[in-house]
Amino acid sequence: MRLGVLDVGSNTIHLLVVDAHPGARPLPAHSHKVELRLAELLDPAGAIGPEGIDKLAGVIAGAVQAAEDKGCEDVLPFATSAVREATNADEVLARVREETGIDLQVLSGADEARLTFLAVRRWFGWSAGKLLVLDIGGGSLEIAYGIDEEPDCAVSLPLGAGRLTAGWLPGDPPDPADVRALRRHVRAQIARSVGEFSRFGAPDHVVATSKTFKQLARIAGAARSAEGLYVQRELTRKSLEEWVPRLAAMSAAERAGLPGVSEGRAGQLLAGALVAEGAMDLFGVDELEICPWALREGVILRRLDHMPEGMPEGAGTRQA
Numbered sequence: 001m002r003l004g005v006l007d008v009g010s011n012t013i014h015l016l017v018v019d020a021h022p023g024a025r026p027l028p029a030h031s032h033k034v035e036l037r038l039a040e041l042l043d044p045a046g047a048i049g050p051e052g053i054d055k056l057a058g059v060i061a062g063a064v065q066a067a068e069d070k071g072c073e074d075v076l077p078f079a080t081s082a083v084r085e086a087t088n089a090d091e092v093l094a095r096v097r098e099e100t101g102i103d104l105q106v107l108s109g110a111d112e113a114r115l116t117f118l119a120v121r122r123w124f125g126w127s128a129g130k131l132l133v134l135d136i137g138g139g140s141l142e143i144a145y146g147i148d149e150e151p152d153c154a155v156s157l158p159l160g161a162g163r164l165t166a167g168w169l170p171g172d173p174p175d176p177a178d179v180r181a182l183r184r185h186v187r188a189q190i191a192r193s194v195g196e197f198s199r200f201g202a203p204d205h206v207v208a209t210s211k212t213f214k215q216l217a218r219i220a221g222a223a224r225s226a227e228g229l230y231v232q233r234e235l236t237r238k239s240l241e242e243w244v245p246r247l248a249a250m251s252a253a254e255r256a257g258l259p260g261v262s263e264g265r266a267g268q269l270l271a272g273a274l275v276a277e278g279a280m281d282l283f284g285v286d287e288l289e290i291c292p293w294a295l296r297e298g299v300i301l302r303r304l305d306h307m308p309e310g311m312p313e314g315a316g317t318r319q320a
Helices: 051-070 088-099 109-124 161-168 176-198 211-219 237-248 253-258 269-282 296-307
Strands: 002-010 012-019 027-035 076-080 131-136 140-147 153-156 204-211 234-236 285-289
Touching: 002 051, 002 296, 012 051, 012 131, 012 296, 027 051, 051 088, 109 131, 109 140, 109 153, 109 204, 109 234, 109 296, 131 211, 131 269, 140 161, 140 176, 140 269, 153 176, 161 269, 176 269, 204 211, 211 234, 211 237, 211 269, 211 285, 234 237, 237 269
Parallel strands: 002 076, 131 204, 204 285
Antiparallel strands: 002 012, 012 027, 131 140, 140 153, 234 285
């Protein structure tokens, strides 16, 4: 069946259309992306203002039309930290439902971590052993650890690259004092969670997902995305430690000139690098591997896992 996964994230509204069947690898068929930066549309009280809600509803309506155009039989819509933490989340969800027919499921941070972990486990398989998975989004950092498909431990921290950039790094390039303050904040937040994971022992394989990690790996010399999904891409702590001061000295425009860095994400790259460096250091990770699958694929896989046996294609309930 053809499924559409509608991801309302802190940076981007992303519709991923896949051809998916139980027991088979989901095959991407179409991608529809709009950069909205919801996390930056929050007012001082933490609410998404009327203009932001209008923009969000309009973008979702466009994504729904794209899903219909591409023949999706079912749309799986979800929202992450920007909507989850908005003080007027109920109003936002009601407006979206009223104007688009989409009933957004708001994922908890722990659910994000679990679904991302599921996708990583399916990608690498059982032979990868105990996995430690790191995922830096626009609003939060998810960390999960386990040997099965359900992690033994999963946490979500308010350390997303967009959130931290907006709240801690106003300058372009940023003031060195602001960078140092953010570094201290990031490491203090991560350190509070390290003990929850250390009691399970060292992981066999450390994996990272998300645009931030992919861009950091690319500027550190990993293969281009054009070289395909199955090329192994790694990021070492040593290379990250070399890049952080360089990124801190650059403007957003200069970062956008680096290989693999998009103009829209360039401003957030330093904050993301500080989170990645802090996580690798505090968890004692010297090297990690980039996984092409993440939260959206986890949502698809969970949907397929819960499809009744013998259910005919086209029998899904469309939410638009």
